[in-house]
Amino acid sequence: MKLTTKGRYGLRAVVDLAVNTDDEAVALSQIAERQGISLNYLEQLVARLKKAGIVNGIRGAQGGYVLAMPAEEISVGDILRALEGDLSPVDCYEINSNDTPCDNSDICVTKYVWKRISDSINDAVDGIMLSDLVAESRRVNAEAGITQESQANQTC
Amino acid sequence: MKLTTKGRYGLRAVVDLAVNTDDEAVALSQIAERQGISLNYLEQLVARLKKAGIVNGIRGAQGGYVLAMPAEEISVGDILRALEGDLSPVDCYEINSNDTPCDNSDICVTKYVWKRISDSINDAVDGIMLSDLVAESRRVNAEAGITQESQANQTC
DNA sequence: TTTAATTCCTATTAAATTACTCGGTATTAA
DNA sequence: TTAATACCGAGTAATTTAATAGGAATTAAA
Numbered sequence: 001m002k003l004t005t006k007g008r009y010g011l012r013a014v015v016d017l018a019v020n021t022d023d024e025a026v027a028l029s030q031i032a033e034r035q036g037i038s039l040n041y042l043e044q045l046v047a048r049l050k051k052a053g054i055v056n057g058i059r060g061a062q063g064g065y066v067l068a069m070p071a072e073e074i075s076v077g078d079i080l081r082a083l084e085g086d087l088s089p090v091d092c093y094e095i096n097s098n099d100t101p102c103d104n105s106d107i108c109v110t111k112y113v114w115k116r117i118s119d120s121i122n123d124a125v126d127g128i129m130l131s132d133l134v135a136e137s138r139r140v141n142a143e144a145g146i147t148q149e150s151q152a153n154q155t156c
Numbered sequence: 157m158k159l160t161t162k163g164r165y166g167l168r169a170v171v172d173l174a175v176n177t178d179d180e181a182v183a184l185s186q187i188a189e190r191q192g193i194s195l196n197y198l199e200q201l202v203a204r205l206k207k208a209g210i211v212n213g214i215r216g217a218q219g220g221y222v223l224a225m226p227a228e229e230i231s232v233g234d235i236l237r238a239l240e241g242d243l244s245p246v247d248c249y250e251i252n253s254n255d256t257p258c259d260n261s262d263i264c265v266t267k268y269v270w271k272r273i274s275d276s277i278n279d280a281v282d283g284i285m286l287s288d289l290v291a292e293s294r295r296v297n298a299e300a301g302i303t304q305e306s307q308a309n310q311t312c
Numbered sequence: 313t314t315t316a317a318t319t320c321c322t323a324t325t326a327a328a329t330t331a332c333t334c335g336g337t338a339t340t341a342a
Numbered sequence: 343t344t345a346a347t348a349c350c351g352a353g354t355a356a357t358t359t360a361a362t363a364g365g366a367a368t369t370a371a372a
Binding site: 181183184185199202203206213214215216217218219220221 | 315316317318319320321
């Protein structure tokens, strides 16, 4: 029941991008350095975000990535689902229609549990917008003294 | 962000135990057969439930397991946490006090996200009691014709 | 008193997943 | 032309999961 590094690193990367954007594209190498994430691995994470329409890539020198939408319109749920796949606790047809149907659906009792968990997770993450995290980030950084430190080696 | 088979099989096993109990202890071999779970593996799952005080084991011939408390007093959260460990999406000291503290806690923004997810999951599962699932199980089995079929090979 | 049924315990292993690394190609501003 | 960047796919090491296996301890019943 844990998120993988895809979700953890990836959300941090998007917040970093949103915070450090200034009309120009942000190079992944900068995000990788600030966040202490390997560039090669970060590329793979950002590829998922791009595919989901959350960021746009700009190729060539001085290129980088930009948000595809205003931060107010991107939910944490959008970001985490792009990175992790569905946030349901089980692969169950009744919950995620992409899964294969289940023989025992009619007498399955636990599916009610999985549905409640799934809905509560999705409601929670869809209620937080990227802009909320950007605002919070600016606030805590101001308090901490504006030093743009590396966040390497953090556990979450 | 998926439960493991520990949580999935284990919850089914507890519901099976609660449904099929009749003053006498229920042998794991019966639960294993009805639920299509390997006996050896089920033993490991039930050991966790016993350690958490959810079931009691009765040794010897005609032995088996019984609920340690009335089903009304056992929440699905108790069961899943016993089987899976904490249900938080990250290993984070701010959320699970058993984890090691984090250097970047003061400037960490994503921890608010993880906390919201964690709380919503725990609220959801703590709001469902084992007795609710037992009642639901009796209802759907009655509708399906009271045939106590095996639930083997179900995906969740 | 023996036997069979059961919980209880620990070690080992196969499979799957995760978390990367590596090496390249394509594109574009300077 | 060069350097900086996104983009792409293959391979690999480490970790975790999902079991399997085998036996010891306990106890009701024959």
